[in-house]
Amino acid sequence: MEKQQEPKAVIVIFGATGDLAMRKLFPSIYNLYYNGQIDENVAVVGAARKPWDNETFREHVKKSLMNKVDSEEEIPDSFLSRFFYESVDVTEPSSYQNLQHLITTLEETYETDGNRMFYLAMAPEFFGTIAQNLQAYGLKDGQGWTRLVIEKPFGHDLPSAQKLNNQVREAFDEEQIYRIDHYLGKEMVQNIEVIRFANGIFGHLWNNQYISNIQITSSESLGVEERFHFYNQSGAVRDMVQNHMLQMLALLAMEPPIKLETDEVRSEKIKVFRAMRPIKPEKVDQYFIRGQYGAGEIDGNPVKSYQEEHEALESSNTETFVAGKILIDNYRWAGVPFYIRTGKRMAEKAAKIVVEFKNMPMNLYYDEKDYQQPNLLVINVQPEEGVTLHLNAKSNQPGIQAEPIKLSYSYNCKERISAPEAYEKLLLDCMLGDATNFTHWDEVALSWKFIDSIIEGWKMQKPDFPNYKAGSKGPEAANQLLEKDGFHWWPIKDI
Numbered sequence: 001m002e003k004q005q006e007p008k009a010v011i012v013i014f015g016a017t018g019d020l021a022m023r024k025l026f027p028s029i030y031n032l033y034y035n036g037q038i039d040e041n042v043a044v045v046g047a048a049r050k051p052w053d054n055e056t057f058r059e060h061v062k063k064s065l066m067n068k069v070d071s072e073e074e075i076p077d078s079f080l081s082r083f084f085y086e087s088v089d090v091t092e093p094s095s096y097q098n099l100q101h102l103i104t105t106l107e108e109t110y111e112t113d114g115n116r117m118f119y120l121a122m123a124p125e126f127f128g129t130i131a132q133n134l135q136a137y138g139l140k141d142g143q144g145w146t147r148l149v150i151e152k153p154f155g156h157d158l159p160s161a162q163k164l165n166n167q168v169r170e171a172f173d174e175e176q177i178y179r180i181d182h183y184l185g186k187e188m189v190q191n192i193e194v195i196r197f198a199n200g201i202f203g204h205l206w207n208n209q210y211i212s213n214i215q216i217t218s219s220e221s222l223g224v225e226e227r228f229h230f231y232n233q234s235g236a237v238r239d240m241v242q243n244h245m246l247q248m249l250a251l252l253a254m255e256p257p258i259k260l261e262t263d264e265v266r267s268e269k270i271k272v273f274r275a276m277r278p279i280k281p282e283k284v285d286q287y288f289i290r291g292q293y294g295a296g297e298i299d300g301n302p303v304k305s306y307q308e309e310h311e312a313l314e315s316s317n318t319e320t321f322v323a324g325k326i327l328i329d330n331y332r333w334a335g336v337p338f339y340i341r342t343g344k345r346m347a348e349k350a351a352k353i354v355v356e357f358k359n360m361p362m363n364l365y366y367d368e369k370d371y372q373q374p375n376l377l378v379i380n381v382q383p384e385e386g387v388t389l390h391l392n393a394k395s396n397q398p399g400i401q402a403e404p405i406k407l408s409y410s411y412n413c414k415e416r417i418s419a420p421e422a423y424e425k426l427l428l429d430c431m432l433g434d435a436t437n438f439t440h441w442d443e444v445a446l447s448w449k450f451i452d453s454i455i456e457g458w459k460m461q462k463p464d465f466p467n468y469k470a471g472s473k474g475p476e477a478a479n480q481l482l483e484k485d486g487f488h489w490w491p492i493k494d495i
């Protein structure tokens with residue numbers, strides 16, 4: 001994979017007036033600029049239908065940074081002046097001709113070596129059209145590299161993802177396509193590989209001889225907000241499990257790649273997706289459970305049920321919570337359940353991975369009949385970023401010989417500089433030609449295949465929704481899923 005160390009490019013953001021650009025993309029570009037990771041050889045073109053000019057767009061970009069930067073911090077003109085706006089309708093050929101003209105001019109001014117990044121921050125129904133028009137009107141054929149960043153969701157199921165992929169692949173090569181999964185840009189998700197492959201104590205124990213189960217949780221306290229329309233057609237399994245949760249699972253389960261290179265890492269992840277035991281639709285209830293929140297309370301404030309949030313959601317059968325057990329049928333993981341859990345309107349906003357090690361065969365310090373304290377490796381993905389190792393050590397309490405202790409390391413406290421945001425890292429990776437933390441088509445296809453049969457199983461029966469209270473830990477069935485295997489969910493707070 002060709003890599004380039006000096007980020008030089010014209011970045012075209014389709015959907016530049018939208019929510020993602022405002023909340024994530026502009027602040028990330030600013031941080032890259034502020035930290036000196038991009039400089040004079042980068043220009044940004046915002047493209048959307050609003051009839052804005054450069055000045056209006058620059059004001060909008062400035063506004064997007066206000067929540068992110070110190071109130072004293074002036075956004076320098078040298079930063080804002082590299083933002084340009086082109087009013088386009090992505091379905092109109094003339095839009096691409098105008099864009100081509102602007103990009104070519106900026107390439108000369110900013111000496112970008114003809115490199116072009118097209119970021120599709122638009123509704124998914126436009127992904128294929130834009131890719132094909134970029135090719136048809138010659139925007140893809142610059143003098144340097146051209147890369148296409150595609151937001152999620154990449155399809156709604158395997159057939160639609162396949163159709164979209166065919167459209168995109170008619171115009172772009174796989175090497176040019178950067179399918180974004182922002183969890184792969186998170187500091188602690190990237191840390192999974194380092195923890196596993198740079199530490200003998202974990203590397204040697206990372207298998208079914210020593211690990212009893214692995215739990216991956218991403219819980220949110222927010223509801224569906226303005227995205228209810230999209231979310232109601234998608235649900236938690238498509239919105240979170242098909243992508244973020246399975247990507248974390250793949251990083252936890254994959255074999256060590258022979259090198260830390262894009263193709264090697266991806267190929268190990270793909271093997272994990274191939275080894276996931278398919279869930280037959282008629283057996284879905286044994287492996288996956290779903291939930292939808294009813295009214296409840298979060299931080300002392302009353303919260304409406306999902307169905308009450310908008311009239312379009314009335315009597316909706318869309319799940320806002322999923323918990324599942326995934327088995328990986330290979331030599332390393334046979335018999336070790338990977339439990340995943342994600343939901344909206346839960347008590348906490350947190351993402352966490354807990355690796356539970358098997359108990360000692362004969363523990364001298366804990367009576368077999370009593371509750372044993374297994375060793376846990378906890379990877380705190382967010383909001384705190386860090387790792388905690390749960391061990392047992394001598395107790396100084398009278399009558400108690402051993403007690404659980406924790407060794408903790410928090411990244412948030414490490415240095416004054418905060419960890420870069422996921423989007424920031426991924427944008428830079430794309431400019432540097434590093435696709436390791438983007439998903440290959442085979443990963444997307446295999447994960448949809450796995451998810452589709454779960455959804456097929458769910459379609460066979462009407463769910464009994466709502467089945468968990470907003471502000472709770474999810475439906476009781478999620479606890480039973482683990483209890484029948486002799487396990488329980490580890491808490492997501494204070495662990």
Ligand SMILES: NC(=O)C1=CN([C@@H]2O[C@H](COP(=O)(O)OP(=O)(O)OC[C@H]3O[C@@H](n4cnc5c(N)ncnc54)[C@H](OP(=O)(O)O)[C@@H]3O)[C@@H](O)[C@H]2O)C=CC1
Nearest residue numbers: 015016017018019020048049050089090121122151152153
């Ligand atoms: N927002 C988020 O937190 C997340 C979003 N995503 C994904 O990112 C993508 C964008 O999401 P989001 O920003 O929320 O969406 P928004 O609805 O906020 O923005 C959509 C953008 O598309 C533009 N647009 C719509 N139709 C056209 C058209 N025909 N021609 C040109 N521009 C058009 C709109 O601008 P205008 O009206 O001016 O044309 C707007 O800039 C989606 O794929 C979403 O799934 C993924 C993860 C999180």
Ligand SMILES: O=C1O[C@H](COP(=O)(O)O)[C@@H](O)[C@H](O)[C@H]1O
Nearest residue numbers: 152182218220239240244351382
């Ligand atoms: O992709 C998505 O992720 C967010 C959760 O991301 P996080 O970084 O805040 O954990 C989720 O809210 C959204 O529904 C989903 O589309």
